[in-house]
Structures are given as C-alpha cells and as structure tokens.
Amino acid sequence: MKRIILFITISSIYAQMSFTGNTETRIGESSSGYYYNETLINTNLQYGAFTNWIQLEYSDPPELGRSINGVRKLRLEYDNGPIQLKLGDLYEIWGRGLVLNSVDDQSIDRDTAIRGLTLIYNIDSFSSQFIAGKADISQSTINALGFNNRKHNYQVSHNLYGLNIQKLFGNHNLGFSFLQGLEKHPVNTFPSDTIDIKNQLHSLNYSYMNSLFDYYVEYIMSRSYEFEEETWKSHDNGKGMYGNLNLYFNLFSLNLEYINYRYATIDPISRFNIVDYYGHNQPYQNPPVAVYIHENILMNRISHQTDFNNEVGYKAELIGSFSENIEFLSIFSQSNRTHSWAMDENYMWKKDQKLSSFPSFNPVAMPFKEFYTELTFHTLQNNLFIKLGYADMKDIVDLLQNTVTDTSQSLTYSISSAKTVPLNLSYSFGNGWSIESKIELQWLKKGYRWYEEKNNQIIADSLMSIFLDDDGKRLDQEKNTFISFTVSKSPKWSLTLTSDKTSVKESFLENNSVVNPLEKLLGINQEKNWVNVEFVYHLTSTMRFSLLYGSLKGGLLCANGVCRIIEPFDDGFKVGLSTIF
C-alpha cells in the first residue's frame, strides 16, 4: 500500500514538473599524446516555486582540470515573490565584483563556487542578500609543487559569510557589503602545514542613472588577520576603488573606467606568488580590469595580466556611428603599479616612490598601455560586412633590476609590444550560402631592455630580442599571421579552414608544430604553422555537432583578466556534440 501511495505521489509531482537540460560532449586526441574525453550534463527541474540544477560530469581526463565522474554541481532554489533561497553551489556577484564575484569559467578552468546557502530579500527599492558557505578554490602556480598546465596544483579552502544591502532612492542607489573568509592557507608542500587567516572585506557603492549619463563608484577596505598564539593578530590592510562613468551623446557613447587596487605591495619578482603572500586580494573577488577584452585571437594571446593586488589604471572607450552603415570604436587603456621599485645594495627589492593615482609609463612601475580602434561597415541589406581594426600595445611584463645611486642607474626589464591589424569580411548570398574570412596580422616584439646611466651620461640603452631565426641569429620582431576562411550553408552547416603562422621560434619556448597531412596537402611544410579544418553541423535546432582535424597553436588564453597557458594540439581530431533537451 505504501509503495502505491509513494508511486502515486511521485507520479503526480512528476506530472507537474518541468524538466529541461543540455549536454556537451567533447573528445580530442593528438599525435603528441594530448587526449581528453569529457561530457557535461546539465539538468533543470522546476516544480512550482522550486527549481533544481544538477550538473553531472564524466571525464577521463577533461581538457583542463581533474577528472570527475558524477555530480559536479548541484543547486536547489526557492523563488517566491520577494524571497529567494538557494542551497548548493552558488555563483553570486555583488555590485561590480569588488567584494564577491564567484565564477565558473571552464575555458580556463577557473571555478570559485561557494557551496552553501544564500537568502535574498528583494522588493522594489530595497534588496538584501545573506550568504554563507565554503569555497574550495584551486589554482595553478609555479610556487607549489607539481605545476601542470592542465591540472591545478594548489587549493585553498575558504569558509565565508557575508551580507549585501542595496537601497534605491529614485535614480540613486546606495549599497553596502561585508564578507568574511576564514582560510586554511597551505604555506608549503606539506598539506598539513597551514596558517589560519581571517580576511574581512567592507565596501560601499553608489550609483546614479539618467538618460544622458550614469555612473558607479565603489570603495572597498580589506583587513586580514593571522591566528598566532591563540589570538587573531593583524596581518595586513588594503583598499580598492572602482569608478565607471558613461556619457551618452546623439552619435556616440563614451565609457570611462578607473581602477585603483592597493591590497598589497609585493616586489616585482613575487607579485604573482599566491603561496607565500596571503591575506590580500581573494580569489572569490573578481573585480573589473583596465584591459579591453578583444574579439581577435592574436591580441588575446598577448593580453596584459592584471595584478589584482596592486594596479592603478583607466580605460576610455568611444563607440558610435558615422552613418547607419558605418560604426567606429576607439579605446585607450593604461595601468601601472602604485609604487616604483628599486634594489638596495644587497640587490633586494624595496618600494621606491609612491606614484600618482593616475597611471604614467614609467618602466620601474611595470606599466601597460594599449590603443585599439576599429571601423565596421555593413551594406547591401546587411549582406556585406567588413570590419577593420588596428591595435598598438606595450607592456612591461617584469622588472628584473633597478639599482639607483646618486650618480647612476642600472635598469633591466622585459617588454612586450605589438602592432596588430585584424580584418573580418563576410558576404551572404541571400540563399543560405555565405562566406567569411578573418585575417589578423601582428608584428610582435619581445625582449629585455637594458638601460644604464652614469653621471648623467647614457652608457647603455639596448633591447635584446628573444626571437631567433633558424641559424640562431637574433631578430627584431616576430610576425604572426592568422587566417581563417569559412563557407556556410545556413542553417545547417559550416566549414572553416584556419592557418595560424608565426615567423620565428621564441628562444626559450618549444613552439614548433608537427607537419600534419592537411598541411602537406595544402603544400605548407613549415614547422611554424598550425593548420586545421573544422566542420560544424546542426543536426536539429537543438543539436550541434563539430569535428576538427589538424593542429592548434595553443598559448596564452585569457578570460576576464585571468590568463592560462593552453598546450598546443598537434595533428589530431576534436569532436564535440551539444544538445538541448
């Protein structure tokens, strides 16, 4: 009898339940032994005010990260009018992410989920959110044992709780956030050797909006404490600020962003060492950056890596139209550290001068600057589309030496600078057939600059390039060429041939490609060329199949200011299937 009642109950609930989901399967194998096989299944169940999200993963191994076979993520939500309750894996953003921005970016294997609960109360002019849970955040670092490009080698657990309150007064919004994290911080290779850290973040934000302009300002204070001798002792203090102003004119919009992050001042060699330097910027904070996120491949590979502990910068973006068919975009961004750095007589780094809150291009503050502009033209009833861009970027990546006396200075730093021209052309024939081509040309300089001055006389000022030709002779620059050509028949299929070519070999990187049969067929017998062909077929409107054969260059992949090295893929197949059900 009990079974019958249970069966009837489950059946009646199921009958009222709505169920959707999606799957994504990817498998790849290259001749150099790079192999992955992963399937992600997302299911969304809805029953009245309840929804349930479950993500299953079956991987052996995944393309990035550790193998999981079973439930990867799970969340139960109750949403009834002003009250929302969520239990499970939470991805929440407060304001612009200065205090909390938990993300799951599988393209770079960055997952900062909080496993816990959150309660949201939201009425017209007031909202509040309480959150509590645990975030196990893993990262790749060369400062811990077992560094690997595909698997993280360092994990920190954070027990978090916090509150976010927002109040609207007409067009004005005022907000306050507090978040505390208790962290067991592993300090060396032995997992049992940890330090107890308490991190507290307080922030205030204010925004205003009208039809001509809007702005957003947030100020944050961070405090960290270390547990020593049975008591919490102050470890470090920091602060940060973010501002955004948008101005709307008839023909164009101007977007200005300013960042000023001063959570820690760590010397140039150690600034990305997350093992020995703790209690500063937290991985569950993911604040805005003063870097433009490019659509093109080659600029993304040399993207500036933001120092979230110590960076001051701005970004100005002008976007608009000359006419109905011609649009323009221009961006200028610049950033540097808050202090200049110099070495003492024992060659130890020390903070030199506190710099202005507005960035300049002083090499001893590891600056970055970029100008990008593009014109977009579409005509013939939007069948012809042309986009031409130009980017000029300069980044002082590392400061290696700066010894200063009253009469002399010796300075060495590594620099990366590039000029890039991306061009995108597409034409639609109007009967479903279309062609598209992307061409990107880049002239890249990378090397070490040595500057020496004595008694106001320049003794040395030279740049040693890291690029070598086949005979080992140094070359000034590397020329990178990315070309893709696509033929498609809408809405069913598309075929893309891609060539990614570099002119020289970087002196300390093994980046030569294996010549694959496709390259031989096309008469390309170069080791510095990566060619592939990809076929995408829409089996139905909810099912997409893709097959790639050939080689992919790999390199730096950046998503939202966070970068990761992706291994090259030589002479192999990649298969993917995504479905929605």
Next chain:
Amino acid sequence: MKNILYFTISLLIISFLYAGQKRDMMIPDMLIKLIDGEQARLSSLLEDGPILVEFWATWCAPCKKEMIFLEEFHKKYSETGFRVLAISTDSPKSMSKVKSYIRAKKYSFLVGLDPNQEVAKKMNAMLLPTVVLIDSDRKVSWYHQGFVPGDEKEIEAQILKLLDLEHTNESEK
C-alpha cells in the same frame, strides 16, 4: 584515433535517433535584471506576446552581427506584441560597456543582464550566441545556437511560424 572514430559513430547514431523526439520545454518564471536598473519576471515580459531571447556578450562578434537583424525583427513585428530581449552575459569586467554599446547602436529592443549566467543556465544557453524563441505560455518554440550569415532568414521564419500559431490559438479561444 580508434576511440575518436567509435565515439563519433555512436554519437551520430544516438543523435539521429534522439533528433526525432519532440517534447514541450517550459522555462521557469525567473527574475530578469534589465539594463535600466529594473527587474522583470519572464511571465510579465510575455504578457503582450512571444519573445525572442538572444544570449550575447560585448566580446562576441557573431552575436553583434545577429543583433542587427534582431533589431529589424523587433521593430517589424512589435505590433503583434512580439519583442526581442537581448541578455548580456558580460561579467562585471565588461558589464559597464553593455549600455554604452546599446545606446551607441540605438537598439530599441529590451536588454537584460546576466553576469553570473544564471538565466543562461536555466534557458540551456551554453554557446554564444544562443537564440530562444518563447511563446506566451513560457514554452520554448525554437532554439538556435551560433550565427552564420543567412541564419537571419531561418530566425524570421520561426518568428512568423510562432506568431501564426499564437494568432490561431487566440482565434480558437
């Protein structure tokens, strides 16, 4: 390479078998943040008629190409109650430029913000751009993933098909 071959063949067989199946997909009545600072329930957005949801980002070139056509459809079929809702999945790192982009392009369709991709996950949008055509009863009428030139014709055909169906249903009522 054998693994790849076996996998591909089984995947295609399963896919072809599965492709024949059809069932109703209901979207939860979730809260959507709009670019003007307001919040709206999906059900309230569907009060006047069906909507086409596009998931996009400011760094996604095909999404922006698709938006030119979506603006056309939004204007062309607005009298029927049909609307386009473009939901930006930009994270806080690029969120500030969403409004300036929309204003500069003078787009008149609705724009939503989904920086932590919660709405996208509930609507099963895994790729950018993804288009979801939703009828007045919150049921998915059609999905489309990716955009290549020419897809706009299929999008318009599906909008017309849904509007026809809704009109017939209304007449029957």
